[in-house]
Structures are given as structure tokens and as C-alpha cells.
Amino acid sequence: MSLKTDDPNYFAHQYNDSLRDRKKIRILDSTLREGEQHPGVSFSNKQRIQIAWMLDSFGVDQIEISPVVSEDHFEATKVIMKQGLKADIVAHVRAIKSDVDRALDCDTEWVATYMGISDIHLVSKLRISREEAKIRALEVVDYIKSHGLKSRFTMEDASRTEPEFLITMCKEMNQKGIERISIPDTVGIMRPRGMYNLVKLVYDQIDTSKTSIDVHCHNDVGLALANALSGCDAGADQIHTTIDGLGERTGIPSLAETAVVLNLIYKSDNNFRLHMLKDLSRTISDYTKIPIHESKPLVGDSSYKHKAGTHLAAILRNPAAYEIIEPKVVGNRRKIVFGELSGKNGSAYLLSLLGLDSTKENSESLARGLKELRMGDILELFLDEKLERKILNEDYMKNSKE
Ligand code: AKG
Numbered sequence: 001m002s003l004k005t006d007d008p009n010y011f012a013h014q015y016n017d018s019l020r021d022r023k024k025i026r027i028l029d030s031t032l033r034e035g036e037q038h039p040g041v042s043f044s045n046k047q048r049i050q051i052a053w054m055l056d057s058f059g060v061d062q063i064e065i066s067p068v069v070s071e072d073h074f075e076a077t078k079v080i081m082k083q084g085l086k087a088d089i090v091a092h093v094r095a096i097k098s099d100v101d102r103a104l105d106c107d108t109e110w111v112a113t114y115m116g117i118s119d120i121h122l123v124s125k126l127r128i129s130r131e132e133a134k135i136r137a138l139e140v141v142d143y144i145k146s147h148g149l150k151s152r153f154t155m156e157d158a159s160r161t162e163p164e165f166l167i168t169m170c171k172e173m174n175q176k177g178i179e180r181i182s183i184p185d186t187v188g189i190m191r192p193r194g195m196y197n198l199v200k201l202v203y204d205q206i207d208t209s210k211t212s213i214d215v216h217c218h219n220d221v222g223l224a225l226a227n228a229l230s231g232c233d234a235g236a237d238q239i240h241t242t243i244d245g246l247g248e249r250t251g252i253p254s255l256a257e258t259a260v261v262l263n264l265i266y267k268s269d270n271n272f273r274l275h276m277l278k279d280l281s282r283t284i285s286d287y288t289k290i291p292i293h294e295s296k297p298l299v300g301d302s303s304y305k306h307k308a309g310t311h312l313a314a315i316l317r318n319p320a321a322y323e324i325i326e327p328k329v330v331g332n333r334r335k336i337v338f339g340e341l342s343g344k345n346g347s348a349y350l351l352s353l354l355g356l357d358s359t360k361e362n363s364e365s366l367a368r369g370l371k372e373l374r375m376g377d378i379l380e381l382f383l384d385e386k387l388e389r390k391i392l393n394e395d396y397m398k399n400s401k402e
Pocket of ligand 1: 034114184185186187
């Protein structure tokens with residue numbers, strides 16, 4: 001029996017509307033800014049420069065760094081600016097002139113200023129009124145524009161800001177001709193439909209030929225990427241990510257998950273070097289000493305491990321039965337796990353690997369033995385392509401009908 005379509009994901013793509021309203025969704029990576037806000041994370045300048053190079057060759061559109069948090073960050077920003085990278089380097093600073101001056105000293109072309117505009121931020125953090133906030137924000141943007149820089153204004157805590165005030169601020173920024181507005185869900189309180197409504201509200205009120213929208217979604221309850229994608233469905237065209245989703249508290253969408261969703265599910269027109277994803281993760285994990293969680297999508301060690309006997313039977317014939325994208329595409333590797341769940345298919349395969357006779361009797365007897373051992377997993381093996389091809393030609397497949 002043969003497959004009805006060449007693409008096993010075909011019907012899923014129909015539900016996802018993957019090819020409808022296709023547009024490019026960009027990525028700003030903030031590993032060097034938001035990522036360094038993750039508890040325990042602080043890169044050296046050499047590491048910051050290397051990360052910037054890696055992100056650039058991966059293909060992100062913008063790389064964000066804050067030149068104001070320390071003398072080291074200031075130096076790193078200056079050096080990164082001189083590397084001639086393709087990605088825009090965005091200096092992230094508070095919406096105050098002295099911070100913008102610091103960005104100017106680094107020769108940045110892009111400045112992103114942020115200001116908490118929800119009442120709780122105005123009252124508890126900035127201790128200014130809405131009117132004062134508006135005046136301060138507009139003065140800073142005028143200042144940035146007077147220096148000929150491109151800029152983004154972040155409406156920090158947008159999801160908890162009174163909608164009328166949010167719109168007033170966005171319209172003012174739009175009239176100033178600011179290149180981008182960021183709509184963050186700073187505390188991760190939105191659900192996808194809420195994020196859609198929030199971004200749509202802004203999108204419908206501004207002239208989007210002048211100003212584009214970024215989404216910056218926090219992962220406090222695990223909805224960050226879903227919310228960011230929903231924001232893009234409503235008109236945003238840039239998602240903020242970090243490698244492995246690092247960031248304040250529980251962070252923001254991970255670069256790997258975002259890039260693969262855009263490439264595979266949204267069919268967005270990016271030129272990401274997806275095969276670098278595992279290496280990017282490994283590099284960051286080496287630098288931060290934070291292990292990559294084994295079940296982290298795409299880059300974790302378990303992302304391509306197959307264990308249940310029924311899964312193994314299918315995987316050995318066609319890995320697409322349980323994989324939406326091949327491991328090598330994201331720089332990862334496929335593994336087979338043997339143990340009490342292997343069943344006769346997994347056992348037959350294990351016998352073949354060991355060079356033993358994988359008859360029905362032998363396979364059933366090994367399967368029973370593994371179950372009786374009650375030891376859970378006993379062995380993990382990489383299933384590389386060469387081995388796979390060799391094994392698929394052997395008796396095992398002939399004996400196995402399941
Ligand atoms: C947040 O609101 O959580 C931020 O980190 C700022 C986001 C931004 O500048 O877009």
C-alpha cells in the first residue's frame with residue numbers, strides 16, 4: 001500500500017491554512033538582552049560576539065542587545081556593530097535621553113526604547129501620570145529621529161494597559177513615523193485569542209505602511225509562542241525569541257521552536273539555517289551551564305527518541321509516521337529506546353542490530369524477557385541513516401507484518 005500524498009503533513013497543513021495569506025514573519029532574537037535577564041545567565045564579551053555571529057549566520061532579521069546595563073555590554077555592542085552582520089543590531093534602552101545617548105555612542109542604526117504604560121507600571125515603577133508618560137515618550141522619539149536613527153517603541157505591559165491609552169500612544173508613535181511598535185505580553189497573561197484581539201486593535205488603528213508591529217510574549221503559563229503566532233495572524237510581522245527561550249522568569253519563545261513553526265507550518269519566506277539549531281542550543285547551554293531539557297522540542301535529546309514497539313515498527317519503515325521534521329534538518333539525531341515497551345518489532349530490530357537471528361520466535365521471546373525484567377529502558381541507540389538502510393534490508397522487515 002502506498003501513501004496517498006507525498007507529504008504526510010498534507011492534511012495538517014490544510015487545517016493550519018499554511019499556504020493561505022502567506023507572508024514573511026521575521027525574527028528578532030534577544031538572547032543577548034532578554035536572555036541575559038534569565039537568572040544566572042551572563043555572557044562574556046567574547047561569547048556575546050560569537051552568539052551574534054551565530055545568530056546572524058542562522059538568519060535572524062534583528063539581534064537585540066542592551067548597551068546600558070554594564071560597561072561590558074556597551075563594549076560588546078560597539079564591537080558587534082562593527083562586524084558588518086546582515087541582521088540589524090538593535091540597542092534596547094529605557095525611554096530616556098541619556099540611555100539613547102549611550103546607544104548613539106555605539107553607532108547603532110536601530111534603537112528600541114521601552115516604557116511601561118499600564119497603570120501599575122506608571123504608578124508603581126515610573127511614578128508618573130499617563131500624560132507625563134506620553135510627553136516623555138514623544139520627546140525621546142523626537143530625539144532619536146533627530147539623530148536619523150531607526151527605532152522601535154515598546155509599549156511595555158501592553159496587555160494590561162487601558163486600551164484607549166494604548167491606542168493613543170500607538171497612534172502618536174505612528175504619526176511620528178516610528179518604524180516599529182512592540183506589543184508585549186510582559187507578564188504572560190494572554191491566551192492566543194486575546195493576543196489576536198490586542199494586536200488587531202493596534203493594527204486597525206495605525207498606518208501599517210509606516211509602522212510595523214513586533215510581538216514579545218512571555219511564557220509564564222506556557223503560551224508564549226502560541227500567543228506570538230496569534231499576534232502575527234492579527235498583523236504583527238516580527239516575533240521576539242531567545243535561544244532555548246531564556247529570559248526573565250520563564251522567558252519568551254525559543255528560537256528553535258519559532259523558526260521551525262515559521263518554516264514548516266507557516267511556510268514563511270525565511271532563509272533560516274535550521275541545521276544550526278541544535279548547535280546554537282548546545283553553545284548556549286555550555287556558556288550558561290543550564291542543561292538543555294531532554295524533552296525540549298526539536299533540540300532536546302528526547303525529541304527524536306522512539307520507544308513504544310508500535311512506534312518503532314512504523315519508524316523503521318518511515319520515520320515520518322511519528323516525526324514532523326527530520327532530526328538532521330534541525331541538527332539533531334534520531335534514537336531508538338529498547339526496554340519493556342519494545343514489543344516484538346523493537347526486539348526483532350534489536351536482534352538484527354546485534355547480528356542475531358531475528359525470527360518471530362526469537363523476537364517474541366526477547367520481547368517477553370524485556371518485559372519480565374521490569375527495568376524500563378535498558379538501551380538507547382542512535383538510528384543513523386546508514387544503519388537504518390542496512391537494517392531495513394534484512395530479514396527483520398520481512399518477518400514483521402505489524
Ligand atoms: C517586556 O515587555 O517583557 C520586555 O522585555 C520588553 C519587550 C520589548 O522591548 O519589546
